[in-house]
Amino acid sequence: MAQVHASPDANVYYVPHSSRWPFLGSIALFVTMLGVASWLNEVSWGKPVFFFGIALTIGVLAAWFTDVVRESVGGSYNKQVDTSFRMGMVWFIFSEVMFFAAFFGALFYARQFALPWLGGEGDGVATNNLLWDGFASAWPSNGPGAVGGQFQTIPAWGLPLLNTLILLASGVTVTIAHHALKAGHRKQLLVFLGLTVALGCLFLFYQGEEYIHAYKELNLTLGSGIYGSTFFMLTGFHGLHVTLGTIMLAVIWFRCAKGHFTKENHFAFEAVAWYWHFVDVVWLGLFLFVYVL
Structure with a gap:
């Protein structure tokens, strides 16, 4: 193994000690995905395995980032390492863009192609007449089979609008905190970064309220056909990203x-701020294409 402990101004590149965390992280992710797949297929041991995988993943990430923070505070990183971190974060956010693009693509395909075809448009005339006679392609829909039964949608101008305003406000507060950091205003930095964390928590609280209302009163569930599946996949994964972003912001606050x-x-700080602004932009797309249109 090669280690070069360089000062921030050195021209040599820092190579860290051999780490066990990538290997353990891979195991943790495998256990998590095995658990969630088994849980969705109603295997008895799927749920506990999923939560064990989540706990294992959190533990690995906490230990891994502790090592990174220790190396950073210890002065091991130089400008070259900083550039590598920035490039890595850019590519990570790009991968997240592609992740959400897949789900937005599924939503677009279902609304613009699959449903009209099942309703008899274009090449779907035979399918409509032979299999789903009388099916009218309208959105929202749980498909010609009425999967999951009748449901109601969540109005865009209630909690979704409130959550939009909350996330937009959090984008402003994290930007103010960033400028305060660059200006050396420590108190202002902590206040506005703390507000960002609080707004993230508030968003998650209202999303939880929305989900409870959808399941208990609107019969809108993950099993409500194509609308329910795309709705909860998009908003649920976004909520997961908000959760991770809020945790990262809290760590940065400390x-x-x-x-x-x-x-x-x-x-x-900048990496987490980039991530948070990405989360904001994704929500604007969700609000428009999932709730409004």
Whole structure:
């Protein structure tokens, strides 16, 4: 193994110690996916395995990032490493863009192609007459088989609009916190970064309220045909990203309180801010294409 402990101004590239965390992280993710797949297929041991995998993943990430923070605070990273981190974060966010693009693509395909075809448009005339005679292609829909029974949709101008305003406000507060960090205003930084964390928690609270209302009163579930599946896959994965973003913002708040960042060296803060703005933009797309249109 090669280790080069370089000062921030050195021209040599820092190579960390051999790490067990990528290997353990792969195992944790495998256990998590095995658990959720088994749970969805109603296997008895699927649910506990899923939660064990989640706990294992959280533990691995906490230990892994603890090592990274220790190396950063210890002065092991230089400008070259900073550039690598920035490139890595850009590619990570790009992968997240592609992740959500797949679900938005599924929503677009179902609405613009699959449902009209089942309703008899274009090449679907024979399918409509022979299999689903009388089916009218309208959105929202649980398909010609009425999968999951009748349901009601969530009005866009209630909790979804409120959550939109909350996320937009959180984008403003994290930007103000970033400028405060660059200006050296520590108190302002902690206040506005704390507000961002609080707004993230508030968003998740209202999304939970929305889900409870959908399941208990509207009969809108993950099993409500194509509408229910796309609705909960898109909003649910976005909620997961908000949860992760809120946790990362809280960690950054504690690091700011400990004085880990300077005006010139604070990429960890910037990376989380990039991620949070990405989450905001995705929600705007969700609000428009899932709730409004």
